[in-house]
Amino acid sequence: QSVLTQPPSVSGAPGQRVTISCTGTSSNLGADYDVHWYQHLPGKVPRLLVYANKYRPSGVPARFSGSKSGTSASLAITGLQAEDEADYYCQSFDRSLSGYVFGGGTTVTVL
């Protein structure tokens, strides 16, 4: 299993708010390493969605927001839209493994 733990799936109706959790350990998120989030649309290349816990790259809608506290982080999508159907991954660095780590990914379904 993945070093960072995410729920396999979340769903919501258009316009609703959904959150995706990412749980780590004292070797990664708890060691004060930042968390970053990626969106992977079907058939597309993964895209950076949130970096350094809460910052959005240019072009990412404001309905995506990130937060981190201790060994946990979360990505929130407000005003859910059909185009948000994708897989979402959290990512950080793990000092015990001396390498980058990903969550297992969460599939967001718009009902």
Next chain:
Amino acid sequence: EVLLVESGGRLVQPGRSLRLSCAASGFTFTTSTMSWVRQAPGKGLAWVSTISTPGGDTYYAESVKGRFTVSSDSSTNTVYLQMTNLTAEDTAIYYCVKTGNWFDPWGQGTLVTVSS
């Protein structure tokens, strides 16, 4: 505009070797860090390897340590991933990614299939 173009992926038999290439442009390659990230069929993203082109330091995931070697050529702005002793578990799309503390941007990926 940053552009990363991978090549070299193909069908290869178990136990054989393969070299992937990533041609980079649109940024200062000689001061950048580059990584390979893969996605096996039906699985999530997994970090494979990183090279810091300024100093040549390299890092590997445990699953590929001793079998994969990452290198770079500053004269051609190209990153390579030499893969040896390939197994079915190495079947994946391999992405070349510009790396800071996060991965951005990503290349379009190249598919490696290990099968007899």
